[in-house]
Amino acid sequence: MTEEKTILEAGWNLDNSYACLPQSFFTSQNPTPVRSPKLIILNNPLAISLGLKVEELQSSDGVAMLAGNKIPEGASPLAQAYAGYQYGNFTMLGDGRAALLGEQITPQGERFDIQLKGSGRTPYSRGGDGRAALGPMLREYIISEAMYALGIPTTRSLAVVTTGESIIRETEQPGAILTRVASSHLRVGTFQYVSQWRSDEELKILADYTLQRHFPECKDNEDRYLCLLKEVIKRQAQLVAKWQLVGFVHGVMNTDNVTISGETIDYGPCAFMDTYDPGTVFSSIDMYGRYAYGNQPNITAWNLATFAEALLPLLHEKEEEAVDIAQDAIADYADLYKDNWLKGMRGKLGIFNEEPEDEKLIANLLSMMQKYRADYTNTFRALTFDKPEDTSLFGNEDFTKWYEHWKARLSRQQEGKDSFQELMRSFNPAVIPRNHRVEEALEAAVKGGDYSVMERLLDVLACPYVYSDKQDDYAALPRKSERRYRTFCGT
Structure with missing residues (x-):
């Protein structure tokens, strides 16, 4: 052929x-x-x-x-x-x-x-x-x-x-x-390849191409390569915050899997977290938890630092000054990530405005979720419906106090119950691709040639925020035998 x-x-x-x-x-x-x-x-x-x-x-x-x-x-x-x-x-x-x-x-x-x-x-x-x-x-x-x-x-x-x-x-x-x-397959690793083994002129060509394709607002900027760096930092901060907000664990955050466009790429050993635990790792080869759920924001900062390093020849002709420029840009990442994450967490709790105690309110909830091994998605799903009794936190004294503080926080807003519940519904998916459901669909397809299980799953996952009755079965937790889940690279 x-x-x-x-x-x-x-x-x-x-x-x-x-x-x-x-x-x-x-x-x-x-x-x-x-x-x-x-x-x-x-x-x-x-x-x-x-x-x-x-x-x-x-x-x-x-x-x-x-x-x-x-x-x-x-x-x-x-x-x-x-x-x-x-x-x-x-x-x-x-x-x-x-x-x-x-x-x-x-x-x-x-x-x-x-x-x-x-x-x-x-x-x-x-x-x-x-x-x-x-x-x-x-x-x-x-x-x-x-x-x-x-x-x-x-x-x-x-x-x-x-x-x-x-x-x-x-x-x-x-x-x-x-x-x-x-949007493109340009990666941090693309810049690292050119920076390591090709000329500065070729690095400039790659950067100009990237600006034209993804950041045209930067291409006429006097400091266009610094603008490129800052835009990539901003998009990655937004992306990883969104991962954290839904409990997504990428599993292999190598720099060749970090896109310049800010899109998630390479779904090898990824999975969604059930029980809330910052140490959650699914990849069979991530022996030390480098890419654990709770490490993803910091690993992103490290990856972005390596991107900045690749761009140094374009940031300033003097290396020392280029390093200072890069470090100043990378220093913004922590606040950018935190702002995106806090905004999302406030949304998940129905909070429209900002108060100094919000961070403590959020931290206390997550701490309890970890302590009582609460399901991440379904805890927020239950709070969205104001059904605390549907969570594994219910009945514990510390949760009762937290719930009272949360209700008091909501009462200080101008928006009414319908408004903050609508906000919560827009931030809290009723359903995610549960690992046991994904495996069920794959087994039926690969071993049995039955694609109907996958088609039904895709149909439910297509509208995660509608809160329909047909989602209920797909929101159910896995059996104990299905909870120790491992994924593999090389897919």
């Missing part, structure tokens, strides 16, 4: 601005064709928003494109080069099993990367087979779409196809390819 270009009436409107950058930034390469592609799931609303035609994507030619067997007109497939700090150790990386087809220009004039994940070996594969298994690709589809529905910036999933080929991951598993959509 050979690659071929095909003109599809699917609405593809591809540009290739990244392919116009220095060739050292990427390797041009078509995806490796697969034996027998089959469409498993297509994200119809996303396809339509991109200007694509659902029926054409479902056709044999459309599925062949989603598998990498055919290349749409206008595409210029490539694998991106980047580096990264992985668990604190710097190394050369790159797209080892992904191909960027190009950038879809939507009818609204927006630009989105279209990437095939699991599309075959590249020069950056580092001994890997370049392929992906069905289970992890469906998992990324579920979690990324759940994150989107929760209002958290994220890469998204357009489709999953099976390849008709098996791959080996401890056991033999069906192969699959995910079509990922992103």
